[in-house]
Amino acid sequence: MILGIDVGGTHTDAVLIENLHVKRKTKVPTDEKNLLNSLLAVTTDLLKDEQLEKLERVVLSTTLSTNAIVQKKTDRVGMILISGPGLPPSLLPVQKDSVHIRGYSNHRGAEMAAIDPGEVVEASRRFREKEIQQIGVVGKFSTRNPKQEGTVRDLLEGSFQHVSMGHRLSGHLNFPRRIATTYLNESIWRRYNTFISQIQGFVRDQGINVPIYILKADGGTFDIEHSREFPVQTILSGPAASIMGILSMARCRRDAVALDIGGTTTDIALFADGVPLLEPFGVTIEGHKTLIRGLKTRSIGLGGDSRISVTDGGLQIGPVREGPAYACGGPCPTPTDAMIVLGLTGIGDASLARKAMEDVGRQMGMGIEDAARAVHEETCRIISAAVTSMIEEVNNKPVYTIHEMLEGKKLVPKTLFVVGGPAEPIAPRLAELLGIPAQIPEHAEVANAIGAALARTTAEMTLLADTEQRILTIAEDGYQESIPARFTKADAIRIGQDRLREKVKGMGAREEDLEIEVIEDMEFNMVKQFYTTGKNIRVKVQVKPGLIAGFAAGGKP
Amino acid sequence: MTKKPRKTGLIFFPAFDWAISPTHPEREERLLYTQDQVFEEGLLDFENIIEFKPGMATVEDINRAHICVPDARSVITESHLISAGGAITAADKVLRKEVDNAFALVRPPGHHAMLVVHGARGFCNINIEAVMVEYIRKHYGIRKVAIVDTDCHHGDGTQDIYWNDPDTLCISIHQDGRTLYPGTGFQEEMGGPNALGYTINIPLPPRTSDEGFLYTLENAILPILDDFQPELIINSAGQDNHYSDPITNMRFSARGYALLNDRLSPDIAVLEGGYSIEKALPYVNMGIILAMAGLDYDSVREPDFNAESLRQSDELTRKIERDVAEIRKLWKNRYSFKKKMVGDSRYARRQKGIYYDTDGISEHQEETVRICEDCGGLVLIDSQADTGNRIYAVIIPRHACPTCRREGEEFYGKIPVQQYSHVYLQDRDKDNFQVKSR
Numbered sequence: 004m005i006l007g008i009d010v011g012g013t014h015t016d017a018v019l020i021e022n023l024h025v026k027r028k029t030k031v032p033t034d035e036k037n038l039l040n041s042l043l044a045v046t047t048d049l050l051k052d053e054q055l056e057k058l059e060r061v062v063l064s065t066t067l068s069t070n071a072i073v074q075k076k077t078d079r080v081g082m083i084l085i086s087g088p089g090l091p092p093s094l095l096p097v098q099k100d101s102v103h104i105r106g107y108s109n110h111r112g113a114e115m116a117a118i119d120p121g122e123v124v125e126a127s128r129r130f131r132e133k134e135i136q137q138i139g140v141v142g143k144f145s146t147r148n149p150k151q152e153g154t155v156r157d158l159l160e161g162s163f164q165h166v167s168m169g170h171r172l173s174g175h176l177n178f179p180r181r182i183a184t185t186y187l188n189e190s191i192w193r194r195y196n197t198f199i200s201q202i203q204g205f206v207r208d209q210g211i212n213v214p215i216y217i218l219k220a221d222g223g224t225f226d227i228e229h230s231r232e233f234p235v236q237t238i239l240s241g242p243a244a245s246i247m248g249i250l251s252m253a254r255c256r257r258d259a260v261a262l263d264i265g266g267t268t269t270d271i272a273l274f275a276d277g278v279p280l281l282e283p284f285g286v287t288i289e290g291h292k293t294l295i296r297g298l299k300t301r302s303i304g305l306g307g308d309s310r311i312s313v314t315d316g317g318l319q320i321g322p323v324r325e326g327p328a329y330a331c332g333g334p335c336p337t338p339t340d341a342m343i344v345l346g347l348t349g350i351g352d353a354s355l356a357r358k359a360m361e362d363v364g365r366q367m368g369m370g371i372e373d374a375a376r377a378v379h380e381e382t383c384r385i386i387s388a389a390v391t392s393m394i395e396e397v398n399n400k401p402v403y404t405i406h407e408m409l410e411g412k413k414l415v416p417k418t419l420f421v422v423g424g425p426a427e428p429i430a431p432r433l434a435e436l437l438g439i440p441a442q443i444p445e446h447a448e449v450a451n452a453i454g455a456a457l458a459r460t461t462a463e464m465t466l467l468a469d470t471e472q473r474i475l476t477i478a479e480d481g482y483q484e485s486i487p488a489r490f491t492k493a494d495a496i497r498i499g500q501d502r503l504r505e506k507v508k509g510m511g512a513r514e515e516d517l518e519i520e521v522i523e524d525m526e527f528n529m530v531k532q533f534y535t536t537g538k539n540i541r542v543k544v545q546v547k548p549g550l551i552a553g554f555a556a557g558g559k560p
Numbered sequence: 561m562t563k564k565p566r567k568t569g570l571i572f573f574p575a576f577d578w579a580i581s582p583t584h585p586e587r588e589e590r591l592l593y594t595q596d597q598v599f600e601e602g603l604l605d606f607e608n609i610i611e612f613k614p615g616m617a618t619v620e621d622i623n624r625a626h627i628c629v630p631d632a633r634s635v636i637t638e639s640h641l642i643s644a645g646g647a648i649t650a651a652d653k654v655l656r657k658e659v660d661n662a663f664a665l666v667r668p669p670g671h672h673a674m675l676v677v678h679g680a681r682g683f684c685n686i687n688i689e690a691v692m693v694e695y696i697r698k699h700y701g702i703r704k705v706a707i708v709d710t711d712c713h714h715g716d717g718t719q720d721i722y723w724n725d726p727d728t729l730c731i732s733i734h735q736d737g738r739t740l741y742p743g744t745g746f747q748e749e750m751g752g753p754n755a756l757g758y759t760i761n762i763p764l765p766p767r768t769s770d771e772g773f774l775y776t777l778e779n780a781i782l783p784i785l786d787d788f789q790p791e792l793i794i795n796s797a798g799q800d801n802h803y804s805d806p807i808t809n810m811r812f813s814a815r816g817y818a819l820l821n822d823r824l825s826p827d828i829a830v831l832e833g834g835y836s837i838e839k840a841l842p843y844v845n846m847g848i849i850l851a852m853a854g855l856d857y858d859s860v861r862e863p864d865f866n867a868e869s870l871r872q873s874d875e876l877t878r879k880i881e882r883d884v885a886e887i888r889k890l891w892k893n894r895y896s897f898k899k900k901m902v903g904d905s906r907y908a909r910r911q912k913g914i915y916y917d918t919d920g921i922s923e924h925q926e927e928t929v930r931i932c933e934d935c936g937g938l939v940l941i942d943s944q945a946d947t948g949n950r951i952y953a954v955i956i957p958r959h960a961c962p963t964c965r966r967e968g969e970e971f972y973g974k975i976p977v978q979q980y981s982h983v984y985l986q987d988r989d990k991d992n993f994q995v996k997s998r
Binding site: 087088089090093094107110111115116143144176178179180292399401402404405406408409527528530532533534535539 | 838860865
């Protein structure tokens with residue numbers, strides 16, 4: 004049995020899965036003040052009369068990190084930045100407690116300027132004076148050579164509660180994003196760790212003694228102990244849970260679109276051959292552009308409860324939600340009222356819905372039914388236009404090789420999955436507009452919890468082998484080793500696969516879920532004065548987001 | 561420094577799977593570290609820097625700028641279509657006002673490719689700027705264009721293509737041709753009889769530093785552009801004037817390149833040469849992008865930059881000052897040379913020997929231009945290469961006068977095809993390209 008729980012902003016969903024089937028499901032309002040209360044409510048409900056010894060794992064998706072950032076319940080962080088030449092500090096996402104120190108490693112990881120320990124000691128003194136306990140250390144190109152970040156961290160040893168180093172959080176290049184990511188990781192570190200300790204205590208108190216996993220933004224999981232160092236990986240896991248849930252119910256192996264239509268917003272996600280698309284650089288939260296690998300979603304301000312207004316005879320739907328639909332006691336006309344008038348859904352008070360559409364119709368000079376049709380059509384049109392533009396954007400993504408330019412894959416969705424309150428009334432018309440058949444998966448109301456329950460452990464690893472300098476660097480591990488001049492791309496791939504396998508196992512992955520793939524493998528001759536001096540080999544391996552074995556094989560919950 | 565940010569389009573196509581040969585400077589690795597730097601600095605996250613996927617140029621686009629022997633398909637690869645297509649995408653984005661300016665950071669380069677193309681020279685097969693300019697003229701009706709070539713090598717291909725076109729001002733600033741490939745680009749090369757003065761060459765002595773480049777920009781290039789009043793300024797942005805470039809001898813820096821682009825303020829920049837791929841390109845490209853986007857580039861600096869060691873000598877400064885004064889004088893008096901040069905002749909003729917170093921081909925060419933007061937003049941080319949190909953080309957210029965058009969059409973009809981492998985008609989005015997062969 005697997006217990007999957009999604010602590011969302013409004014509701015906490017939970018499912019108990021046994022033998023690839025949803026055995027029980029439940030939904031309670033989230034107690035924002037004390038998330039443990041919500042956890043207690045759902046676990047009590049699902050696990051009563053169950054044999055706890057049959058439980059294999061608990062997977063949790065929580066808004067804790069997201070909320071801490073959104074609500075600014077964050078700690079002050081002292082940032083030590085090794086910026087070198089390039090962008091001026093004014094163009095970097097720096098917080099007020101930031102210190103720029105000397106030092107620089109270039110694109111190949113060669114140290115061009117050394118760290119001055121005096122500057123670090125001075126920065127450390129100033130941070131302690133301000134009673135700052137959390138520190139982030141970030142260097143430009145630190146993923147190419149993590150040494151300087153390590154040197155600074157060693158100099159700070161013992162003086163602060165916790166220190167995060169940029170290169171550990173992502174292997175991707177992007178110094179400003181590395182700064183933002185490191186800052187966020189440290190700013191929620193204390194709060195997150197307190198919460199994790201509470202969860203572990205809570206689970207023990209329930210008499211449960213199985214591995215606990217936390218869902219990440221990329222729709223993958225990691226072991227709860229492992230998550231303590233990387234709280235920022237858990238931001239935006241809510242949308243990821245929902246997408247993984249759709250994936251599990253849809254058994255989809257093809258290109259597809261997934262829509263989660265809520266009251267206020269509609270979230271769009273895309274699948275390529277059944278694998279959810281990831282943000283190329285990283286997710287954005289509250290204006291912070293990060294390097295956190297996350298599922299690519301687009302949110303538009305249009306849902307079943309969006310406010311409808313008429314200006315100059317034209318319909319304006321959303322982005323504001325004033326309350327529920329007029330038919331359900333809300334203050335203004337909404338798309339849901341239109342769906343009720345058109346007989347597409349049976350909820351609410353039909354006479355109130357007619358009243359709302361009469362109001363809209365009067366302003367547009369048309370009858371009740373025509374107004375409802377116009378609203379419904381406009382709602383579907385806006386959503387389908389957003390889907391189309393997102394697909395176009397993906398298909399116009401720049402590529403850097405002639406091969407990809409000529410042969411690159413184009414995303415052509417074959418199925419439209421729709422979940423959320425207004426899914427049934429909206430799906431048929433959307434399918435027509437997009438020219439893709441629509442499908443509404445089972446158990447859609449607890450998709451998030453199912454997604455959490457079934458997600459596999461994921462990770463990626465970035466390798467750079469420089470056979471001229473004879474160094475292999477693995478950014479995320481802060482690892483470097485000497486390599487022979489004859490080192491090849493195949494060697495790099497093998498080492499990457501082996502080390503990633505070990506790493507993911509350490510993060511809690513089961514042997515049967517280790518589907519490792521190579522997502523980048525490039526090799527360049529390095530030439531000096533017309534002679535080849537070595538090779539620059541770049542390899543990225545990952546366990547891609549997906550479902551745990553069994554479900555991936557097509558099992559249906 | 562406070563500046564107004566501009567919306568800059570970036571067309572980045574490093575062609576990671578294409579090289580002339582494995583150890584050739586024009587190889588897969590060339591833009592690798594530039595990509596690293598652009599990604600690491602997070603430039604693509606700026607709201608006013610927008611990356612676009614390049615389009616593919618077509619054979620029609622190439623035939624508007626070149627006479628390819630025997631045809632366009634046989635002198636190019638897909639990479640050339642993408643590289644020229646990248647330049648065209650840059651132009652489209654600017655002219656449709658989606659962005660304020662654009663930088664096509666593409667390879668392979670093109671500025672050594674001449675009007676007639678028998679093969680590759682100076683790593684270039686087709687002239688991507690010229691293909692772009694002719695595309696712009698066809699699709700956007702723009703007439704006056706200035707191309708400022710800041711590559712360290714003389715932009716001899718671009719010069720050749722626009723030699724007889726008074727609507728295209730070609731300014732090339734480069735290392736003195738007596739010391740560097742292709743060995744041309746002297747002040748006296750000023751354009752064909754009907755376009756005298758609209759080709760401007762500014763050779764600079766080896767070891768010229770930022771100071772000399774910027775002096776030339778301020779005192780020659782900018783004032784001349786001001787007089788010419790182009791509708792569009794294009795920068796052939798070679799990056800081999802850099803002090804670390806392995807095949808040239810100049811002392812320009814990344815910050816110098818940024819300053820140059822800031823002041824020149826091109827509508828479109830197109831990458832040309834530049835082979836210090838590790839020590840220069842990442843920083844130079846960073847500087848150019850920031851400058852074009854109106855962002856602060858003051859902190860852009862090579863990690864090993866040392867201003868003192870790169871200073872140019874006082875003697876060199878004085879030489880540049882004298883040369884710049886001479887260029888200004890030539891420009892001012894450009895209308896007075898024609899009479900002296902052509903007298904009463906109806907046609908002007910020049911012989912050219914062209915060597916295709918990359919492909920090892922030699923070409924001999926005779927170019928005949930009709931002296932005309934009303935248009936750029938009809939151009940007739942007889943070209944023979946040691947590949948065995950001998951061709952004849954009739955080029956009717958844009959905005960051709962009735963006489964040049966009539967004569968051109970007559971020539972094309974009359975030229976006996978037995979003598980040549982191919983006879984071409986490039987009617988730039990009517991966008992008509994025809995070939996006849998035996």
